[in-house]
Amino acid sequence: MNDIPFHHSLHVLDDLCKGCTHCMKRCPTQAIRIFGGKARIFSERCIDCGQCMAVCPNHAIEIEQDTFEQLQAYTYRVAIIPAVFFAQFSDTFTESQICRALYDLGFTHLYLAETGVDILNHLHVDEPNHTSMLISNYCPAVQRLIQIRYPVLLENMSRIRPPAQITALFARSELAEACDSIGIYYLTPCAAKIAQIKTLGSEDNNLFQGVINFDTAYNKIRTMLTKNKKSYEDDNTTTFFFPLCTAKASQWSLVKGQSSNKTGRTLSVDEMHNVIEFLEQLEQEEENNLDFLELDACAEGCPGGILTVRNRFLATERLRHWSKSLPSQLPEYLIKRIDKQKDILMENLYLETPQPKEILKLDLDRAKALHKLEKVQQILSVLPLIDCGLCGPPTCKALAEDIAKSEASIRQCVVLKLKDPKELNSLAKIWGERTIGSTVQKDDQA
Ligand code: SF4
Ligand code: SF4
Incomplete structure (x- = not known):
């Protein structure tokens, strides 16, 4: 798996590219060159952070994604939803209405990505044989950055599967008892996750059959909820089946969300240019006394992902507000479901250490x-x-x-x-x- 070349989710549209250099100047890994008046991406240097797409004034960088139609290839169609997806909507729309719209769009089962945090906590999973500073493996763009630019830090990276992978394992394990045609789709706020899922032979590629981008799902759902307002409002009387996690787990994708689940001395750094500045300076430090380092490529963590639609500060606030209504402990029925899949989860907790790709x-x-x-x-x-x-x-x-x-x-x-x-x-x-x-x-x- 580690020798597999990175798949990339972003491509330049020559017809629209004006060679203006905005993307080239923004790219944190100097992966872009302008040749013949058009932007070119050096694929080996690209970490799929999506910064180029975010700054292109001509919409000349396209991002790949799967479609809702592709779901129909499966009998059980599972969505793994990061909690921050619900925070894309204003308070006008309830989590229950958003879930109902996702079912109406073709999904048969919904899971929260952050339930994986609770599963790991419930199973008391520890990092294997680790004594020095641990670096989070949650953000795929940061992991790619470390692989190509700071390979010496790879041995510090956490080997515990990220929560979304744990949730996908859990979902497949419990649903496989009833069905053998299961398609698991991840709703993504960022380009790097698409790139990971589409990298053939990768862990994410094995676990997920596809990916739906936040902005696409948001636009479809918002239109449905607005056009059929009355019908969705009527459903407020009964809470539509809603996937669950604890209040603390729901904040995992926010800045300090991971650190707050760790003990000891922790530090969180967000936004790719800050991450690079920090890692450059870290190389000069003789010692840092950190136990856990959380690095997020996007400003404010996942609410700042390039596929999000909402002001990242308001999205963060809504997620924090929503988390107050979530339980502090997992309910008994969910604990029973997790315990039932315990053996398969325990066998698949850890990942191999990622290998360097020293192309720089x-x-x-x-x-x-x-x-x-x-x-x-x-x-x-x-x-x-x-x-x-x-x-x-x-x-x-x-x-x-x-x-x-x-x-x-x-x-x-x-x-x-x-x-x-x-x-x-x-x-x-x-x-x-x-x-x-x-x-x-x-x-x-x-
Ligand atoms: S910012 Fe957009 S238009 Fe400008 S060079 Fe890059 S891809 Fe082309
Ligand atoms: S996705 Fe990020 S690393 Fe890749 S070319 Fe764009 S800005 Fe550079």
Whole structure:
């Protein structure tokens, strides 16, 4: 599983892309280049954080997803719903009405992703053989970031399955007693989860048959609830079957939601640029005395996911407000259901340690990497160091690294071209032309 290449959920639409560089400047892993006036994503560097999609003013980055029609391939159609989905709606709509609409859209069973937190607590699951600082494995974009940029931290990552996976295991285990055609779909607030679920052979790919994006589900449900207001309001008299978790578990996807379930010294950092800044500085620290580190790619945690529709602060407030109506302990009937599946859950609690994908190195061979590093320094000494981004890469250093790896040419520097075209030709002869285009998602048209 660990050698499987990342699947990616985001793609540039050439027809709409204007080469404006907004996405390139925002990308936290420098995965985007502008070639031939169009954005290109270096797939090996992309962690599917979705920041590029969020800032594109031309809607030129599309995201993949499954459809509600695909559900019909299964007899039992299961939705695993993160609690923050309910917080996308204003108080006009009750959780019960939203659940009824999900049933009307084709799901036959609903589970809360955060029930997995309660299952893990109920089973008293401990981290296997761990003494140093533990890093949460909840956010898939952060996990990908650590795999490509901070591989030394991989041994600190939690090996306990994230709650949504535990809930999916639980759902399949209890439903398999009655049916062998089960499709489990995750409602996702972020691009990284789509990428994980669509990565063939991954744990998420084995557990989930598909994924429905928050914004799509929200728009459908809101239209249904608004158009058929009376009929859904009448159902307020009887509470529609509602999946359950405890008040504390319901806040798992908020900033500090995971930390508050841990003992010892904990720290939470949210928003990808903060996460990167923190991890860069962490490398310099001699010691940090932390027991648990919670890292969220999105600002405010999952309420800030790129597929959410609501102001993340209001969504956070609604989720906190709703959690006050949830029980502090799991009800007896749910404990009995969990205990019934205990054996299968206990056998599948842990994940393998993720493997590094050190693509940001100049070369895997140490001697060649040192040679390329020297080349980068030489190239940097002639570049203007103004990080204009007009050359295609986001910074002069990124251009120098691309040239050293034969993925770019010094000819791309617009400033040098204007200053001394002849000199540029001789530098291009020394440092070479771009020869590699295969690492980008589409062929380079430059
Ligand atoms: S932000 Fe990126 S994808 Fe969007 S138009 Fe600008 S260059 Fe193209
Ligand atoms: S999804 Fe994130 S890492 Fe990937 S290209 Fe977009 S901004 Fe960069």
